[in-house]
Amino acid sequence: MLRLRNCLNRHYQVINNGTRLGMADLLIKLPRYDRVYFNWIEDVPDRRFGYLQIPLLLTVLICCKLSGKKVIWFVHNNLSHYKTNRLAKQVVRQLMRRFADVTLSHSRELDGREALHNLHCVDHPVEQAQLLPLPARPEWDLLIWGTVSPYKGVDRFAAYAAHQPALQNLRVHIAGRFASPVLEERIRSTAPGGWKIPGKTVSDEELTSLFRRSRYVLFCYAPGSVLSSAALCRSLSHGTTVIGPHTGCFKELSELGLIHTYRSFDELPALIAKLNAMKEPIDQAALQRYVAANGWDHFEQFLVERIG
Template sequence: MIRFTIFPRLHILPGQKANPYIHDFVTSLEREGVSKVVNPPHKNPLLSLLPPKNWGDVFIFNWFESIPDFKYGPLQSVIAICFVLLLKSNRRKIIWILHNKKPHAGGHTRLKRFLTRFMAKKSDLILTHATEGVEMIRTHYPYAADKIHFLHHPTKNRLPESSNEMNPEYDLLIWGSISRYKGVLEYLTYLRENPQDLKICIIGKCSPASLADEIRCIAPKNVTFICESPSFEELARYIRHSAFVLAPYCPESVLSSGILMDSLSFGARVIGPDVGSFKDYACEKRLKVYTFHHYDEIGQIVAIHKTDPVSQESYRKFLEENDWKHFGDRIIELTKSIH
């Protein structure tokens, strides 16, 4: 039985919505009964790891380089560094999952760079969900090149019974938690300066909340903005009534994208920046993923590919090959290869 400790494992309060990645990760590791996650959810996911009772044989760190953005981030970063050194002295194995080129939030730049370099050096295994992540490690941290592995971002099969409508209500759907790094304001600014005959729907809660007012002020008349977080059932309906899901992300920090994978799980056509997973899946013939370098290419993609047929069978095969069960199996297999 392999014992895992996963960071961060937050305690989610009733009524709260959170990124399901960690919950699904834990479930995938415990599904077959050959491994167990020993640390329970906690309101402080770092400090909760300090008691040895929460120590597994293998520690999996997600978003380690973003610890400076936590409350008392610089102090927690020092604790995290010392803790990793303690784990290494106790011969625990460390897996670092590289999700982004750099943390999305600004500030503490030097500290975040140090933490990235630190984990590249101290980890026994590095995993990333985009081939660009592999290139990043090999280029900037060549001493860690033999530790980096690409694994598809795991996904689920939520395909509808029939294909999306051929005459959708919206050309573009932008959905999910809306943060500044996601480029929504930049794209709306572009649309105001370059009016286009596109019907666009934006649905999602904003962080910070003031971002919603900025969107309302700048959004052209052809943009519908719904400031709420849809359920997956509601999201399925919005995707079914949209020709494309658009991720207008600023490309500086993005590698993999949960929005991309969740959209594909519904059988969506997706448009995103020519980086990371978007670039990878634009080359995947079974999927309909299109990439842009500049915003003016988005309208062209819609015009050319709006009626491209989506093969549900091709999507289904891709989704099932890269579901959470297979992901958990691959993590366990790679863990066993650590010497």
């Protein structure tokens, strides 16, 4: 969020700061705004006094419409990652569909896109990182990294791999802390013996080292909800070979030949065997051209052109 704020501050005066008042703070400061940029607004019902925030959001949107203030809505996922307050979140999405002047997304797979004549898409910004050669025999076959939350599907993959002979012997490293002790215990109790699960946050230096010691980076998100992933872009910036679900930006990047995707875990054994037999699973030259063309400067220019 700080990087986004810095990008916008070069062209606009970003007025608001973090607040516990939510929509009330926005409504109080509304006369000072020319544009209102909504980011992760779908999760408002999960916040403090979430259900009370929805009528305040409607009030803000109506005031913006009547006063000519531009409403910008950045949609990150088709469904909230969290299963709580689903009906309220759908109400928020419908309000944003109705009132947003500009809708932005990192994927063209946005649900209901046929009704969004104002939809503009841009790839998630990628930061260039130093590329290091992959060792002849990587220490890990699969790296799964980032905070381990329910929506990321790591528990489902662990349970599947435990009963799939072709996956049981893979060396898998899970790098990241767990969102809850219950989830951690579920994964530890089902994961095959060759998995390493430190259960702690990794530093940038540790993550870079893991990228270089891992054959593939695996994402286990459940299809249908995820549109984009900052972790995916971080992985790409290091030149890693990524395997992910055939949905959202994963699907779009696979169509460019930059990553590999699967439609169900059942496809993973054959896909991994196929990649293992390839000398170059990814066209590194094409990947680096993509990284160079989709940095933060490109994203900043896109925002300025669409926000106006």
